Amino acid sequence: MNNLRSVRKSDPRKLTQQDxxxxxxxxxxxxxxxxxxxxxxxxxxxxxLADFFNVSVEYLMxxxxxxxxPISKVTDVSGVWAEAQQLLENAPPDKAKEAMKILRVLLxxxxxxx
Numbered sequence: 001m002n003n004l005r006s007v008r009k010s011d012p013r014k015l016t017q018q019d020x021x022x023x024x025x026x027x028x029x030x031x032x033x034x035x036x037x038x039x040x041x042x043x044x045x046x047x048x049l050a051d052f053f054n055v056s057v058e059y060l061m062x063x064x065x066x067x068x069x070p071i072s073k074v075t076d077v078s079g080v081w082a083e084a085q086q087l088l089e090n091a092p093p094d095k096a097k098e099a100m101k102i103l104r105v106l107l108x109x110x111x112x113x114x
Contacts, residue, residue: 002062003060055068084103
């Protein structure tokens, strides 16, 4: 993992390899091998690490220098936006307001900051 060690070291929580290994439920030596590239995590573990550090999988893998791709840059969300817009336009006003409250909670950046 090209950027895993640097992401952990630059994290303001000052986490050790043991901290991350405990969180993942693996041995510290296994996690250490992820950082050195001597072993590769499963895709599920890679996704968990990306979410934990609030970076993209691509960044962890060293495929990009951009830590997190903004949602507007993701190419497959246009259908999602169209569907959401249609659902909101066709919903009764009280349901549309409730749906927006839920979306704000789910998509709030504060939720992902630790």
